[in-house]
Amino acid sequence: ETGxxxxxxxxxxxxxxxxxLRCSSxxxxxxxxxxxQALGQGPQFIFQYYREEENGRGNFPPRFSxxxxxxxxxxxxxxxLELDDSALYLCASSPSGRITDTQYFGPGTRLTVL
Amino acid sequence: xxxLEQSPQFLSIQEGENLTxxxxxxSVFSSLQWYRQEPGEGPVLLVTVVTGGExxxxxxxxxxxxxxxxxxxxxxxxxxxxxxxxxxxxxAPRLYGxxxxxxxxxxxxxxxxxx
Numbered sequence: 711e712t713g714x715x716x717x718x719x720x721x722x723x724x725x726x727x728x729x730x731l732r733c734s735s736x737x738x739x740x741x742x743x744x745x746x747q748a749l750g751q752g753p754q755f756i757f758q759y760y761r762e763e764e765n766g767r768g769n770f771p772p773r774f775s776x777x778x779x780x781x782x783x784x785x786x787x788x789x790x791l792e793l794d795d796s797a798l799y800l801c802a803s804s805p806s807g808r809i810t811d812t813q814y815f816g817p818g819t820r821l822t823v824l
Numbered sequence: 825x826x827x828l829e830q831s832p833q834f835l836s837i838q839e840g841e842n843l844t845x846x847x848x849x850x851s852v853f854s855s856l857q858w859y860r861q862e863p864g865e866g867p868v869l870l871v872t873v874v875t876g877g878e879x880x881x882x883x884x885x886x887x888x889x890x891x892x893x894x895x896x897x898x899x900x901x902x903x904x905x906x907x908x909x910x911x912x913x914x915x916a917p918r919l920y921g922x923x924x925x926x927x928x929x930x931x932x933x934x935x936x937x938x939x
Contacts, residue, residue, distance in 0.1 A: 714866070743926065752828075752912050752929030753867070766926050800866050813927065815866030 714803050714816035722822045723791050731786045731819045735803030741765070742784040743813060744776060747798040759784055760807045788821075796823045827851075828913055828930035836936045837903055845898045845933045847913030854916045856889055856896045857927070861910040870898075903937045910934050 715734045723729050735742050741760045745753035755768035759778035773789040782803070788795055798820050802813035828849045837843055847856065855874040859867035871880050873889035873896060880887045884907075886899040896913055913930040 745927075745929075750932070750934075752830075752914075752932045753927075755926045755928070758926055768926070802866070812869055812872070815868070817865050 714801060714814050716801055716816040716819050718819060719817070720820045722824065724824050725791055725793060727791050728787065728789045729791060729821060731799050733784045733786070733801035733816060735782045735784065736814050739803035739805050740782050741804045741807035741811070742778055742782065743802045744784070744786050745800040745802065747800055747818070749797070753800055756786070758807065765807060791823045793823050796821060828915055828928055830913060830930040830933050832933060833931065834934050836938065839904055839937055839939050840902050843900050843903060843935070845911055846895070847897065847930050848895045849915065850894065851917065852893050857914045858887055858896070858898055859912040859914060861912060867912055905937045905939050908935055908937050
């Protein structure tokens with residue numbers, strides 16, 4: 711059974727650029743959640759996708775957008791990058807999105823915005 | 825806004841010592857989870873507590889969920905260097921528009937166990 715994978719591992723961008731981060735969910739999981747973790751803080755919920763539909767969003771501006779594909783992998787897109795977007799971006803997959811489901815986290819993508 | 829405050833923020837102890845990490849909120853949660861995160865990795869689930877007053881044990885780790893489901897604690901007995909990491913509590917709020925298992929994470933406790 712393959713775990714959650716994310717790519718790339720590290721990324722350096724400049725202000726104003728756009729970035730796409732990718733996540734492959736664990737086999738059999740149809741729900742993917744994205745989190746932003748600033749240095750020294752706990753992760754903050756960005757949004758969740760369930761069967762290719764957005765299923766809840768945290769307090770992030772519209773320049774944070776996402777997609778989920780038929781194979782349940784997912785992308786996080788961030789437009790007009792700002793310095794404060796520098797963080798570790800985590801995705802987590804779960805079997806169905808039920809509140810009792812365990813979320814399995816990937817290793818994250820470290821984004822640095824200069 | 826539902827917040828989870830963890831204390832202490834940092835903890836450096838010697839191998840063999842005991843410690844307790846607290847996770848507090850003014851909001852009620854359906855369940856609380858504890859994760860450990862190591863550098864360069866995502867959080868790994870340690871335990872989920874769902875019933876008020878529930879106590880769960882995982883080897884040297886003891887987790888408790890408050891009676892009112894607003895707080896939780898993690899107690900480590902005889903800490904070892906391998907326990908070093910960032911400990912995060914996370915709650916599934918009782919009501920959240922849209923997301924079903926969206927997690928609200930605590931502020932984190934960075935534990936360093938010195939050999």
